Amino acid sequence: xxxxxxxxxxxxxxxxxxxxxxxxxxxxxxxxxxxxxxxxxxxxxxxxxxxxxxxxxxxxxxxxxxxxxxxxxxxxxxxxxxxxxxxxxxxxxxxxxxxxxxxxxxxxxxxxxxxxxxxxxxxxxxxxxxxxxxxxxxxxxxxxxxxxxxxxxxxxxxxxxxxxxxxxxxxxxxxxxxxxxxxxxxxxxxxxxxxxxxxxxxxxxxxxxxxxxxxxxxxxxxxxxxxxxxxxxxxxxxxxxxxxxxxxxxxxxxxxxxxxxxxxxxxxxx
Amino acid sequence: xxxxxxxxxxxxxxxxxxxxxxxxxxxxxxxxxxxxxxxxxxxxxxxxxxxxxxxxxxxxxxxxxxxxxxxxxxxxxxxxxxxxxxxxxxxxxxxxxxxxxxxxxxxxxxxxxxxxxxxxxxxxxxxxxxxxxxxxxxxxxxxxxxxxxxxxxxxxxxxxxxxxxxxxxxxxxxxxxxxxxxxxxxxxxxxxxxxxxxxxxxxxxxxxxxxxxxxxxxxxxxxxxxxxxxxxxxxxxxxxxxxxxxxxxxx
Numbered sequence: 001x002x003x004x005x006x007x008x009x010x011x012x013x014x015x016x017x018x019x020x021x022x023x024x025x026x027x028x029x030x031x032x033x034x035x036x037x038x039x040x041x042x043x044x045x046x047x048x049x050x051x052x053x054x055x056x057x058x059x060x061x062x063x064x065x066x067x068x069x070x071x072x073x074x075x076x077x078x079x080x081x082x083x084x085x086x087x088x089x090x091x092x093x094x095x096x097x098x099x100x101x102x103x104x105x106x107x108x109x110x111x112x113x114x115x116x117x118x119x120x121x122x123x124x125x126x127x128x129x130x131x132x133x134x135x136x137x138x139x140x141x142x143x144x145x146x147x148x149x150x151x152x153x154x155x156x157x158x159x160x161x162x163x164x165x166x167x168x169x170x171x172x173x174x175x176x177x178x179x180x181x182x183x184x185x186x187x188x189x190x191x192x193x194x195x196x197x198x199x200x201x202x203x204x205x206x207x208x209x210x211x212x213x214x215x216x217x218x219x220x221x222x223x224x225x226x227x228x229x230x231x232x233x234x235x236x237x238x239x240x241x242x243x244x245x246x247x248x249x250x251x252x253x254x255x256x257x258x259x260x261x262x263x264x265x266x267x268x269x270x
Numbered sequence: 271x272x273x274x275x276x277x278x279x280x281x282x283x284x285x286x287x288x289x290x291x292x293x294x295x296x297x298x299x300x301x302x303x304x305x306x307x308x309x310x311x312x313x314x315x316x317x318x319x320x321x322x323x324x325x326x327x328x329x330x331x332x333x334x335x336x337x338x339x340x341x342x343x344x345x346x347x348x349x350x351x352x353x354x355x356x357x358x359x360x361x362x363x364x365x366x367x368x369x370x371x372x373x374x375x376x377x378x379x380x381x382x383x384x385x386x387x388x389x390x391x392x393x394x395x396x397x398x399x400x401x402x403x404x405x406x407x408x409x410x411x412x413x414x415x416x417x418x419x420x421x422x423x424x425x426x427x428x429x430x431x432x433x434x435x436x437x438x439x440x441x442x443x444x445x446x447x448x449x450x451x452x453x454x455x456x457x458x459x460x461x462x463x464x465x466x467x468x469x470x471x472x473x474x475x476x477x478x479x480x481x482x483x484x485x486x487x488x489x490x491x492x493x494x495x496x497x498x499x500x501x502x503x504x505x506x507x508x509x510x511x512x513x514x515x516x517x518x519x520x521x
Contacts (some may be wrong), residue, residue, distance in 0.1 A: 034390070043297040043401040045341030045353065074495035075434065076313045085493040116433040119502070123495050157407045157427050158461045161510050165502045197460075197509045198502075201519070237383070237518040239483050245472040261335050262328035263347040263354070265321045 055117040056106050063098055066091060067106075067124075074120055077140035089127055100130030104137060122169035131184075137177070138187050141170040141199070168198040175206025185210065193223055201232045208234070218247040289455065297340075300401030300426060302351070311350040314359040314434060319348035327361045330391035332376060337398035353399045353429040359406075365490045382477070383484035386438070389477075390445035395420035402426050406519035408440055410447035422448060435485055435492075435500040442481040446474035461510040467516040475511040479504045483520055 053080075056071060058064035070088040092099045107121040125137055144164065171175075171191050178184035191203035210218050220229070311442045318324070324347060338344040342352025350356060362520070365371060368384040375392050379384040395412075402425025410422040420443045428437060451473050455465030466473035482504035486497045 029467070042336055042340055043303065043342075044299045045401065072313065074493055075311065076493060077317055078313075078491055081491060081493050085495060110481075113431060115431055116436070116499075119433075119499055120495060122497055154310075157289045157405050157431070158463065158510070161461050161506050162431075164510070165506050167501055168506070169370070169498075184276070198506055201505075201509075233517055234518055236521055239487055239520075241520060242480075242516075243470050244480075245476070262325045263338075263344045264346060265324060266318055 004192050012047070043203050055110065055114045058102060058106055058119070062081055063095060063102060066095075067099060067102060068145060070124065071117070071120060074123075092128060093125075096103065096128050097130045097132045100125060100128040100133045104133040104140075108136065115166070117225050119169055120133050120156055122166055122173060126169060126173035129173065129180065131181040134174065134177050134181060134184055134187070137170050137173050141167050141174060141187075143167060164196050164198050167196065168202045171202035172206065174200065175209065178206060178210055189219065189223055190251060200228075201234060204229065204232065204234050286470040287299055296393065299479075300404075302426070311356060311359050311434065314362060315350040315355055316364045318358040318503045320354065321344075324358065327358060327365075327391075330418070331361070331394055333399075334394040334396065337396070337400075342399040353424070353426075356429045357397070357424060357432075357438070359434050360441060361387070363434050363492070364438040364441060367485055367492060369488070369490045381484045381488065382427065382442070382480035383488050386442045386481045389407040390441050393448040394422050394441070395448060396422065398423045399429075400425050407432070408444050410444045412448050412450055420448065433496065433499055435482065436503055437498050438485075439478045439500070439503065443478035443494040444475040446472075455513040458513045459511055464511065466512050468512055469516040469518075475507050479507050479511075486520065 054068065056068060058067050066088075070092055071087075072084045073088045076084060079213045103121050103124050107118055107125070110121065112119050122140070125133060171188070174184050174187055174191070180187055185207065188207040190202045192200050192207060196202065204220065207220065210216065306485045324508070332491050335344050339353075343349065343352030347354055347358065364386040368380065370380070372378075372380075372384055372388045375388040377417065378388055379496050389462045394410075398421055402421045402423075406425040407425055407428045408424050411418050412420050414420045428440060434439070445511050453464050453466055453473060453475075453502065454471055457463050457465060459465030462473070466475040469476050481502040485492075486501035486504065491495050501520045508520070516517060
């Protein structure tokens with residue numbers, strides 16, 4: 001009997017069941033594990049009961065409408081985006097104090113998880129720089145930092161870091177107010193001692209940016225040692241000076257034709 | 271009768287069945303948090319609601335209908351309440367914020383603002399919309415042969431907690447993971463997770479900072495507000511995302 005004749009092979013396999021099972025086990029496990037990190041059914045997102053909510057919760061007044069339009073303009077896109085944003089700011093500055101009071105109130109009321117909107121409101125307070133809101137902005141800048149730990153394996157969201165960014169922007173607002181209201185200087189010196197490095201840096205930069213740098217550096221030295229200032233870092237870096245990754249270029253051409261399964265934009269949409 | 275079966279099958283069959291059952295587990299169901307839905311992005315959607323643009327990103331990032339239907343926006347790609355539209359908005363910002371934006375995914379020249387899109391398009395294997403646990407932003411699997419399906423999942427917090435520029439920076443971050451670079455700093459940085467050892471390991475945090483930094487410095491077709499917020503985020507990553515804090519100050 002020739003060893004490679006079909007019947008011979010079959011007979012041989014039947015006589016050696018262990019090999020058969022080894023093959024079956026190997027193939028089975030390969031197939032199973034090949035998909036062990038793949039996902040089965042897709043997630044489903046329900047939006048039928050969603051109510052579109054104004055995250056800024058502003059009053060239905062003329063100024064409230066102006067602020068809503070301003071926040072929209074802040075995230076605009078296109079060649080006129082910046083000029084329209086600046087025009088909106090100029091309109092708001094015509095009612096600087098009233099507008100700033102509305103914004104600081106909205107910021108105080110905003111839900112915690114509205115990180116982006118809160119940051120944008122803080123940025124607007126910086127642009128408005130109204131001394132009338134100084135005390136309330138300072139209280140926001142002092143908000144205790146939340147626990148900044150990664151949550152689960154799906155990382156990259158750190159509530160404490162989001163809070164830190166909002167606080168840093170409010171410190172920048174205080175620095176702007178300090179240009180016209182000397183009482184804000186003292187608050188900057190206090191915030192310069194904050195444990196949060198991002199908050200402390202904004203306070204130090206804002207304080208030193210008020211002029212008479214030599215004298216202010218001495219004042220700063222009475223509350224912070226030079227090692228802490230060095231650790232914080234206060235000198236702006238040119239991004240062209242930082243080390244840059246040097247990756248090989250890949251040649252991946254643009255697709256020649258429309259993908260078969262991309263979603264359709266209807267005439268009504270465009 | 272058991273006596274007619276090879277002993278291995280007694281153990282292997284339940285094992286295989288278990289593994290296969292785990293694979294076909296049902297997907298999650300989630301609801302968009304209503305307080306997180308704003309109408310702000312309608313201005314971006316006016317740009318991304320364009321068949322040619324959608325077709326381009328659909329191909330570059332290997333989107334699949336099955337990963338973006340069931341509420342995620344496949345059937346309503348111009349609705350900025352839906353995750354798909356909000357992802358398109360971030361990709362638009364990623365693609366076109368440089369004055370001389372790249373017109374080919376093979377063009378990685380210039381600064382990070384310019385190569386952010388082509389780099390991400392080249393590295394990300396597929397981009398999926400998912401629910402997540404309510405706090406997750408994104409996760410990338412990479413390096414798979416037959417054991418791992420290379421992919422990047424985007425979760426609810428990506429769509430609804432972050433600005434468009436922050437989302438664009440996250441895509442660059444995830445693209446670096448997709449290129450095979452994981453975080454190597456454990457939890458030893460100030461934020462306690464997703465830490466890179468240092469700037470010059472050129473991990474995902476370095477890439478994300480570079481993109482946001484250059485968006486702040488050179489970003490066009492956008493506003494000072496978004497650029498300032500990008501700078502704040504980039505500085506925050508510098509301050510909190512590295513074991514050995516880079517000595518850089520953005521502004």
